[in-house]
Amino acid sequence: MTAATLGLSIGEAIPERRLTSNGHSGSMQLNGKRVRVDISESGVQALVDHDKPLLVELELYFSCLVRKQIRFSELPEDPEAGDGSARIMKGLYASFRAICTAHCRIDETDGTPLxxxxxxxxxxxxxxxxxxxxFRSxxxxxxxxxxxNL
Known part of the structure; x- marks a missing residue:
C-alpha cells in the first residue's frame, strides 16, 4: 500500500491546553504495549473532514544522536490487520519503528541519509x-x- 507523505513532526511540544475534553483521549496497543493517545479538538475535526485514513509513524531515529520524529502519511485505504499498525480511532492508525542511518558522516550524504x-x-x-x-495552521x-519512572 503506497502512502502519500503529509508531513514530518520533530520536537514540537503540544501544550496541555490544546488537549481539551472536546478532543479524543484513549489508548491503543502498539507492538504489544498500551500507549495513551490524546488528540486535540482541531485534530479530531481534521480527521472528520478528511476522507482518507491517516497513518502516524512514530520513529525512534538513531544517527549521530537519537531523535524522536513522527511522520504523517495519507493512506489510500484502511490498513489490513497484521500489517504492524494499530487503530486509534476511525480513520487514524499508528505504527512504530526504530531506525538508524547507515553511517554518521554528514559529508558522505547527499541530502537524506540512507x-x-x-x-x-x-x-x-x-x-x-x-x-x-x-492539527494547527x-x-x-x-x-x-x-x-x-524507569
Missing part, C-alpha cells in the same frame, strides 16, 4: 508510553514520550 530498520528483539521496550497529536503535529 536508513534501515533496526532488528529490535523486544520492540515493546522501545515503544513510547504516550502520544499527543494536534494546516499541518499535523505530534509528540511522543516515555514515563519518567
Amino acid at each position: 536508513t534501515e530498520t533496526l532488528p529490535v528483539k523486544k520492540p515493546n521496550l522501545f515503544v513510547p508510553d504516550w502520544l499527543k497529536l494536534d 494546516g499541518r499535523w503535529l505530534g509528540e511522543y514520550g516515555f514515563k519518567n
Whole structure:
C-alpha cells in the first residue's frame, strides 16, 4: 500500500491546553504495549473532514544522536490487520519503528541519509508510553514520550 507523505513532526511540544475534553483521549496497543493517545479538538475535526485514513509513524531515529520524529502519511485505504499498525480511532492508525542511518558522516550524504530498520528483539521496550497529536495552521503535529519512572 503506497502512502502519500503529509508531513514530518520533530520536537514540537503540544501544550496541555490544546488537549481539551472536546478532543479524543484513549489508548491503543502498539507492538504489544498500551500507549495513551490524546488528540486535540482541531485534530479530531481534521480527521472528520478528511476522507482518507491517516497513518502516524512514530520513529525512534538513531544517527549521530537519537531523535524522536513522527511522520504523517495519507493512506489510500484502511490498513489490513497484521500489517504492524494499530487503530486509534476511525480513520487514524499508528505504527512504530526504530531506525538508524547507515553511517554518521554528514559529508558522505547527499541530502537524506540512507536508513534501515533496526532488528529490535523486544520492540515493546522501545515503544513510547504516550502520544499527543494536534492539527494547527494546516499541518499535523505530534509528540511522543516515555514515563519518567524507569
